[in-house]
Amino acid sequence: MSSLPQLLSARIEAVAGVDPELRAATKPQFGHFQSNVALRLAKAEGRPPREVAQRLVEQADLADLCEPPEVAGPGFINLRLRTDVLAAAATEVLSDPRHGVVPEGGSTVVIDYSGPNVAKQMHVGHLRSTIIGDCLARVLRSLGHTVVAQNHIGDWGRQFGMLVEQILLEGLDVADLDLPGAEELYRRANDHLKADGSFADAARRRVVLLQSGDEETLTIWRQLIDVSLAGFRESYARLGVLLTDEDLAGESTYNDALPSVVEDLEASGAAVVDDDALVVFVEGFNAPMIVRKRDGGFGYSATDLAAIRHRVRDLHADRILYVVGTEQTFHFNQVFAVARKAGFLPEDVRAEHVGYGMVLGADGKRLRTRDGGTMKLTTLLDAAEERAARPIALAAVKYADLSNSLVKDYVFDLDRMVQTTGDTGPYLQYAHARLCQVLARAVAEGYPVGESVTLLAEPAEQTLALLLTRFGEVVTEVGETLQPHRLCTYLYELSGALSTFYEQCPVLKSEADVRTSRLALCTATRDVLATGLDLLGIEAPERM
């Protein structure tokens, strides 16, 4: 299914030989779209642009879509869709249960997102990953793909040596801790490690015990994970994201696979021994990847190689997305390059790092707590909920995270984010709620709520209808480009077109036929807004 502008473009391209690059008309008197294709062709052909334009509009087969096209100014082609065509397209959006989203189907997409670390509370970086990953999962599922979420939590590594030692030293029962308590323990252990050489030695020995499967050590390690998971689950529930325990695939799950990763790396000739460490050199990187350290230990990179092999070989991924901050760009590019070299990542499997920028405070610096610590997710959500009811506060936070280009840092300005005017989540919720109210009143008055859009005489309703027909194409674009802000921009534009429509086109007060058609247009807009917000992971309440 192609959208109306796509159809129009194709018809003009058939006679022009090049993409007409249709633009939305700047004024209603110019119709709906404009093209400067004749001006571009005229140069090459050495003919006057208006003459070329005239020839194109005569040759192009457009009568079933447009009013007769006009040639304007120096040779622009102005196109006005036929209102019956536009009305039929809007009706299709209304009657289609997916409201124009076209399933592409078939692919398995693994999305690695959230990834908090054990014995530490989630911070804003994890918040961004969780929100963006949730949105991409929703979008790709709605496009018919099989999405496999992988929550790559940091549940293994040297830090567990000091944590376990500190617990034993203090005689703590980990089961009594909550996640903030575990994080305080982390801080005490870290301070201790820095101050006391013999504690550092004990921590190192403890790491070896953990790696060799010592029961007592493993038990405490598992308890730390349980405490942390309870905290993470609470955050996920609070955020309303789709992550579950089934999506957990932490670093430790790859432990047993590491020796065979090394075997594969050696067999493929990708890895070499350098200064007693096992490393892989890949072109274009100023440092090799260290797979196994001199002391025999494996790090973050080795685990990610095991993970990527698993995702391709066992999860059958066609596409793998890593929603992680841009400070890890080097790491992921290197993982992808090494994985290709080692044969873990075949050419036809796409691996993409969906990097995102930092969240900044009002001072333009990385958002921190008053005492300079990293900002906790809970602190931030508490602050949002001081300003608005929960669904609205969440919409504010999520929309702010998704509505900018992901790689850009953005300023966390809660007071602006919770406003119901401007480019905010609550503004979109409000547009939706207002439509629900109009439609409820229509039902209460006993007016028929039309099942089809039949009349579109006013430019404001034409603009609205035209935008509605673009929804599916926008969702497809987000699935391809992994840029949720395109959907945000679209929904914001749609809400803007809706408020112009309210100003210029009475709904309940217009006469019967017009009212019925406008109510159908309202219903379609409500459905597209609700579906679009759902894809962003934002609730759409019926009243606000």
Ligand code: ARG
């Ligand atoms: N735990 C990591 C962090 O907090 C994020 C994990 C990202 N995923 C991965 N496969 N490396 O930075």
